Amino acid sequence: MGKIRVFGLALTILFFAVRLQIAYGLGGYRSSGGVLKRSWEAIALPGSDDESVRVERFIHHHRSLLGVPDNPDIEIVLQKTVSTNIGLRYVFEQRAYGLPVFESPLILIVSGDRVRTVFNELSTYPFSRQTPVVSSGEALNIAISNLDSKHLRADPEAALGYTSSGKLIYRLRLPGLNPPADWEIWVDAVSGAILRQVDRRIFADGSGRIFDPDPKTALEDNSLTDQGDSNAAIPEEAYTNVTLLDLNDPPVGGLYYLDGPFVSTSETNNRAAEPSPEFLYWREDDRFEEVMV
Template sequence: MAKRVIAVVTAGLATVSMGLSFTSAAGAAPESSAANPSGLKLIKTKTSLLGKHFWYQQTYKGLPVINGYYARHVTKGGGVQIADGRDAVPASLDVTAKVPSATATKSANAAVAARAARARIAGPEKDVTPVPTATDGAAQLAVVGGPNARLVWNVTSRSAQGVTRSLVDAKTGSLMESKVISDHADGRGIVFDPNPVVSERNEKLTDQDDADTDELFPAHKSVVLRNLAGNGKLEGTYVNIVAAKGGVAESPNNRFLYYRDDDRFEQVMAYYQVNQTQEYIHSLGFTEVNNESQDFEINTYAGDNSFYDPSTDTITMGEGGVDDGEDAEVIWHEYGHAIHDDVVPGYGESLQAGAIGEGFGDYWAVTMSVPVSRNFDLPCVMDWDATSYTSTEPHCLRRTDTGKTTDDIVNQVHDDGEIWSHALWDIHKALGRNKANKVILEGTFFYAPDTSFADAARVTVQAARLLYGKAAAAKVTEAFQARKIL
């Protein structure tokens, strides 16, 4: 039965009724006055310029009725308007579930994952399958009203398409409905991927004060910006540009098409590259590795440096030399710090923990470059950014293949980080990109805030053993032994 809506306007002693008759949740005619019918739960009260608005959720035996609503709009003059969106529910409907919530959640998520995989817009260099997330308590019992009234599990999932609501019959387990309920949108942008030195395979390129030169123009790449909130800003599921030199980029049609001579270019870079990172992390099966909209401030620091601030959970990209936001490896490195801070609260309380953080950031930049770099000197970190402060070729801030061991510790986190990044890079080569990153990220969950090289290595080996068996654990152990960590 279609919903019926009635509006009642009361002014003084006169009452005017407009609309149609309607049935209550139990199928009987509700009260004729503006008083609230039974079976409603007040969920929101709002005040506007003209009055107050009371929104109610229709319930049946304490369970919410999907899409069942009732609203009272009380004007300042005393008028009352009623919006009734309740559905009829038979009094005999049994609300005892036969299908467990876990079964319903698994069924719903399988459908969401399959649809996200079919619908994704991704180039072959970023071919990932976003995996939905269903947190504890995501499945809730509810009722669907109308002629086919029934008890359902209302399952909320997340995927690269956004937030999805699935309705699973609580008696039979059949999937009744699955639809995206969030307002995410796709947009277009222009980026370097990962940076001009790599994409053009040219160590001779220079910054030239942000000029869009003939040599640098071919490095620009048109991309799809997924998971945007659709509010005309670079804000989405995994990234939020909160501040930027010259103002935050805005586009009513979500087309953020700027070249490097425009300060907004680096905002697009941060959005695109971090979104790519999170889609990749989700493809590995992780749903709680900085799974949030990470705040970025772009070109707001005049120096040639970028940093992650754990006190505000914000990444700031500097504009000294080559604008740091022009090099995806700088973005990925800083995002590595945000990953550690998210997974291990208070991370970095010891010198070696700090070195692990720097080493992981370098490694993460390199592993994220693998699909787009065509094997161009992969262990070289931040090839483009480094052109402004290095004179020798190749231009690298640091490398992940220096050969350093714990014999070379100098108690400086960036230098000592090369010991850790080399170990991770060897694991990458031994296990392959995806297996290595599953092992490395899983091990991170067991770090202490003040972890040491040895302790972090041991939990990483354990993660390899549990995920992939003794042979994989042996390869990980060998990588750490080669750096004299174990």
């Protein structure tokens, strides 16, 4: 019983410590609306001999901090794990009433008894159970009717789920034959309206400057401090240039944006936009955080 109480107290202290730091922009934390969105600081995992159990407990104990609605029908489900040179990457899918919430992942990099990196795109929307009015077959017909060419090179795929803003949709993937295309079309499962249509083939790769995973780990130097996002606080060697896959191409109005296959910064005010797909910023620039997404 004593161990349980100590663990509960430790969780409470951690919760308020992280809340305090993200509220004031301290340390390696980034937040939005009081929700932890990014972390490059080591966070202790709950105790267990099984790492996957510790990770599940971490999510369970920090649902509020991660912005997960207080609803037992909103689940965070492990999709896959990937080994990296800094730890094991856990990729989670958000589900609402048994259906996927598209493009709303939670990614944790875990090493030993610590979460080393948090990437949180979970939706905070208060989902409600919805019933489709449009069938998957009808949604497919709607999607195909919107294409110039109706010929497909393989069978289409349809998945029912929610957007991060709570709309019930069909995500349809249609491999076009002539001209070749890989269409992804979102059809509103209630109204039948087309909400998105993207050819996943027509994209360009760009470059971005990031921390991988964080300056302290990259340089093996725990003495580094944030200093209000000061460029001078972090040596250039802590940065890594990476390839940004599948950015919008052709550019919109002559500009490239950080719109990729998994994450978009379209909701960001004064979002990053460049005449070439090169997003090379230092940390003092607010656009650096967009690239880190």
